[in-house]
Amino acid sequence: GDYVCVPYHLLNSYAAASEDVLSPHAPFEEFVEASITQINVTSQALIHSVKQDLTPSLGKATPELSVVALDAVLSELPRNPDWSEVDIHHVFARIVTIVSGWMFVGPEYCRTDEYMDLAANYAADAFGGPKLLQMFPKASRAFVAPLIPPLRRVWKAHTRIATLLGPAIEARRKAAATGEPVPDDMLQWIINNAHRFPDEIKDDGDITRLQLSLSAVAIHTTALTATATLYDLAAEPEIMDDVRKEIASVLRKHNGEITSKALFDMKLLDACCKESQRLNPADLLSARRKVMKPFTFSDGVSVPPGTMLAVPVHHIGRDPELFPDDPDKFNPHRFTRLRQNEGEGNHFQFASVTNGTMAFGWGKHACPGRFFASTEIKLILVHLLTNFDVKVVPGPDGKMQRYPNIEFGNMNMPDVKRKLLIKKI
Template identity: 40%
Template sequence: MAATEHLLRQGSFPAFFGIVAIATLVIRYLYPDLFSQSPISKLPYVGTHVGLPIQKKISFMTNARKLLRDGYRKFHIYRTETALGQCVFLSRDSMVELLKKPDEVINFEKVVIKDFECKLTKLASSEPIVPHTIRSDLTPGLVRIIPRVAIEVARTIDNELPATDSWTAHNIYDKLLRIVAISAGSAFLGPESCHSEEWIQSAVGYTIDVVTGAVILKLFPSFLRPLAAKFVPAIKRVDRHRAGISRMMVPIIRERKEKANTPGYEKPDDMLQWMLDKAPEYGIENDEEMAYVQLGVGLVSIHSTTSTATQALYDLAARPEYFQPLRDEIAKALQESGGDFTKDSLYSCKLLDSFMKESQRMSPISMVIGKRILEEDVQLSNGVFLPKGTLVASPAEAVGNDPAHFENPDEFDGYRFYRLRQKGGLQGNLNQMVTANKQNLAFGYGKHACPGRFFAVAEIKLIVAHILLNYDIELADKSVGRYPNKFHGDACTPDTSKQLLFRKRLSGQSEI
């Protein structure tokens, strides 16, 4: 006060108002809600409310699980700072209500562009041909495809995890990356191309480098990111992956196009061919562009499937009491199907489905689902008003651990969904792993649900079933029990440094 009076007496009005202006800017920067006119500023805020934006983002990146759970438990609808900026987190019912709105209202593509820094990582923010082909060809074709993928799963696991009489340690995450890339590739590219090291290395490495590059770029102010991208090693590797997949795929694509008009030519029954047939409809004329689409298919499938399968095997190795019931169920299903895995035999493995679904509930790939940017104002039925431009999401991991929805949610219960399905009727359908409803938001909801979940779940079941029937497994490090998950922002991942012990089953044979 004395300093202010001195400035005024001396007539130093410019200096005084300069100090006031600077102080106002600092306060506005550190306490944005004091000046905000946005309706969402009235919603409860969780986390570090005061401080620099980068401090708030770092707080979320290092402590998201606690923030999301605390916010959900206290408020159900709240907001916090995330890597993408301030986000409003909605309750389960509010998110379900929002996801019923058309794409013109809830924009997903803008989230992808921000999340993956698409302009700099060169990731296509939208490839409509991919979900359309999955829905129209891959999912309806699972009756034909599952037996073929099952053969590839068995062959690849046997190659990657040689059966030995003594315990052998394997980094199962790294092994599964190859197993999944090859097995999924048999459905995506065909039984020959899926074994190409160019495909395996590009499909696996591309996702890692796109995600790593985007995370690193977010450490820089937006105006510096184009310059920073020139020096980020992961971004440079993205270009190499694109070049590699082009070298591999373009000759295959051209050969298929040339043979298409040959009398008697039988087209391959895989994703690549289905998309080639649809390419004119989606304006894809360039062979390199079609090759890059295959990288996108790998990006949305290989790492997510690998992480989910790894989590299931970590849960299994930590709970050997499930081995025999699961083996008995799988063996019975195979006997009833004539010894081969089919769509129906996988469906009949209800305990396996329940175990995997419980593993996913406890360790979801992302603790957040339904990220959208609103393209217009939205008034929810509970009275909450969300203005245009708001980033919204739902804390799926917190919802999945709500005692109101699940009894003893912090305890792993592999029979949880099996018991519910035994009731039959609606409960039998609602509690399958692939079912996307408000009881299970892991795959999204309604028309926005992940279209590839049917194939992904089938592939994971094939992997887990083959391992159960042919191997004994244990945790290599038993001192910590089930290996703890790793958390980075809203991502929940298995500890990829951990190993599992494998040996040939003592019986020497599977039950079939």
């Protein structure tokens, strides 16, 4: 549908509005036709578990997560000393599924064929099916939905994930009842928090379906963001070499162990991720809201209920007033310099949201999983760049240039059909 874009100077009044006036959930619930499809991408149980459990656990989990990422990178990429063409997005989708799955469902399931198939493919059907459904009149959608193949696969996936994880939930409850230790992962945290959300979680099927919801919002976008970042680095070999040197230097200081503090110290790597996201947000719009009650901006402009609002994050990210030093150029040092300013060490990190960088959203409803996504992407890139050399495939003119994105509608995606040249170092 149509969106009214909110200009930069009105962002603060936009972010300050309460949920009952500007709903952050309604646009996504309508996008996936949630009342018909049973697709839940605005789960309060998930948001709570991510904020209260997943994010606080990252400091402790990062060293182990790093080992999982290293193993996934080495197992999924060809260890060829000669240059090989690699479908890097496909590889990243598998790596992200494994690494995310380790944190979501634990090592018992994260590498199984059934989990990887469900987790990696659910997003395409969960977002593609509703688009097909919306081609039909509203009054007929509930009757048409069972005839749409992607939605049939969605509902079959709900059954499959319940069959896969149902026994684990039962076993964990028995273990907890007898005082035995239970895993520290998203599945367990959702089990623990289920009683807080009785309207949303009524049975174990609701718990297992939330794992697919988590995969839908976490794996697809993370793999795309990692792909876009590596496309940028592969086209800038000097910057990529500087990142490698930084990684080596930081690892020496941390005795070779990748901790959350070590990742924090890799400021150029972090800046590369943030700069790539500034130039290549997967969605040209961010911070969507639906007007539920009459709303007036700080400049006096009023919008009626039913209006869809969004922030034009792509245009703001290239605004020369915000980024005066050639805003269309990939230059991660703009963020390393900003982080050197007094009191700004945390403000311009990859996972931070500011008025100029809002790909993760804006205000209190910014993506709650951005800290995990940031950690995951950086761990994968650390191990890839440490163990492999990467470059773009030269164009017909022999030049090594960054592959252009593909834009359709509001989407702005790296061309996932392009390949990178990779060799083992």
